[in-house]
Amino acid sequence: MDYPGNLFVVAAPSGTGKSSLVKALMEVDAGVAPSVSHTTRAPRGQEKDGREYFFISNDDFDGMVARGDFLEWALVHGNRYGTSRRAIEQRIGSGGDVVLEIDWQGALQIKRLFPDAILVFVLPPSLDELRARLTRRGEDAPDVIELRLCNAAEELAQAENFDFVIINEIFERALFDLKAIVHAQRLKYIAQRRARPDTFKALNIV
């Protein structure tokens, strides 16, 4: 189905700075809405149910999978995460843009369902820097950090399946890159024609 809104999907190994980038994008661009995923993992730190995630039990997650409530879901670092179908379809169906901040497995599932989805992969500048960021963040125990770094090698190889790659070395530069990707989508012929029908009509462009 052809939806008028854009579906941006941002994936990256954890610690790459993906969440900060997406958050900063939404602060400067009210046209892009986030999607709140469901997860079976426990809340961390200040996380609040319904804000960062909907924190649900394994049984409830099973129920949502069985009912087809998820557009995609994946097992990431031992916990399940899923994107609920209804909110996304409503928003892009009514012409709004959505950004999904999900893992690469989910991103590829989304691309199969929505070939027009724009897949963005965020890379760290180096593995050493990734380890330093995970350690500095202080959210995960050392064994969890090691697991995340082990998984990162496989995750990084997925970058080739994405439409765009951002290297998050300097945050402001990476944010500029993400904004440029979003902006470029809105300049596409089909998007401009939808956004400015009167201009197109006045110019006799069909």
Ligand code: 5GP
């Ligand atoms: P964290 O536990 O650090 O919040 O997230 C772990 C990973 O799961 C991150 O890569 C995050 O982007 C991903 N993730 C969050 N929500 C979803 C989702 O709905 N679907 C998928 N496939 N991955 C998700």
